[in-house]
Amino acid sequence: MAKKTATTAAAQPSRRERRELRQEAAVSSAFLLAEREGMAGLSMRRLGQELDVDVTALYRLFRDKDELLLAVAERTIRMILDEIGEGPEGESWQDALRRIAEGTWLIQTRYPAITALTFARTTGGPAEQKMVELILSAFARSGLPAALAVLHYRTYVDTTLGLCAHSAALGSLDPEVREKDETTWTRVYARLPEAAHPVTRTYIDELSSVTPKAIYDNAVEAVLAAVERAAASQDG
Structure with missing residues (x-):
C-alpha cells in the first residue's frame, strides 16, 4: 500500500508545474483572442x-498585462526556433541568418496582432536567450570585431522585426481601408501628370507590384552585404 501511495503522489504535478500549465493555457488563449479580436481585444x-475565470485568477498567474505580453512574445520566439530547426552542418553565417529571417517572417506574419503588440519588446526569457546566442554566433563567424558585430546584429534584428510589424499593421487594417491603401499606386500615382512626375510614371508598374516579402528579403540581403563589406575592410 505504501508503494502505491508513493507512486500516486509522484504522478501528481507539483504546484509549480500546475502553475506553468495554467500559464501556458492562458498564453494559448491570448493568441487566439488577439488574432480573433485584434490588438484591442487582448485585455486581462x-x-x-x-477562459471562463475571474480576472483575479489571471493576476495570480501574471503580475499584470505586461507580463502576459512578455510570455506571449516568448511563445512567438519558441515558434520561430521550432520553425528554423537546426541548420545543416557547415552552414555559412549568411545562410544561417537567411534561415532565421525566413522563419521569423513566417511566424510573425502568421500572427499579425501578436506581432504588432510584442515586436519591440525584450523578454529576457529562455527562448529569447537562445535566439540571441544563435544570431550573435552567426555574426561572430563573419569576422567582425565585437562592436561592429553587435551593431549589425541589432540592425538585423530591428530591421526584420520592424518590417514584420509593418506588415502586421497593414494586415490589421479593415479590409476596405487596406484595399484603399494598396490601390493608391494605381488610383493616384498612375494618374499623376507625366510632365511633372516622369520617373514615377515610368516606374508605376514596378511600384504597384512590389510585395512586403520582397522588401523584407531585400532588407535582409542589404544587412548581409553591409556585414561582408565591413568584414572585408577589417581584413584590408
Missing part, C-alpha cells in the same frame, strides 16, 4: 472571459 478582463 477579456482573457478572463475567454
Whole structure:
C-alpha cells in the first residue's frame, strides 16, 4: 500500500508545474483572442472571459498585462526556433541568418496582432536567450570585431522585426481601408501628370507590384552585404 501511495503522489504535478500549465493555457488563449479580436481585444478582463475565470485568477498567474505580453512574445520566439530547426552542418553565417529571417517572417506574419503588440519588446526569457546566442554566433563567424558585430546584429534584428510589424499593421487594417491603401499606386500615382512626375510614371508598374516579402528579403540581403563589406575592410 505504501508503494502505491508513493507512486500516486509522484504522478501528481507539483504546484509549480500546475502553475506553468495554467500559464501556458492562458498564453494559448491570448493568441487566439488577439488574432480573433485584434490588438484591442487582448485585455486581462477579456482573457478572463475567454477562459471562463475571474480576472483575479489571471493576476495570480501574471503580475499584470505586461507580463502576459512578455510570455506571449516568448511563445512567438519558441515558434520561430521550432520553425528554423537546426541548420545543416557547415552552414555559412549568411545562410544561417537567411534561415532565421525566413522563419521569423513566417511566424510573425502568421500572427499579425501578436506581432504588432510584442515586436519591440525584450523578454529576457529562455527562448529569447537562445535566439540571441544563435544570431550573435552567426555574426561572430563573419569576422567582425565585437562592436561592429553587435551593431549589425541589432540592425538585423530591428530591421526584420520592424518590417514584420509593418506588415502586421497593414494586415490589421479593415479590409476596405487596406484595399484603399494598396490601390493608391494605381488610383493616384498612375494618374499623376507625366510632365511633372516622369520617373514615377515610368516606374508605376514596378511600384504597384512590389510585395512586403520582397522588401523584407531585400532588407535582409542589404544587412548581409553591409556585414561582408565591413568584414572585408577589417581584413584590408
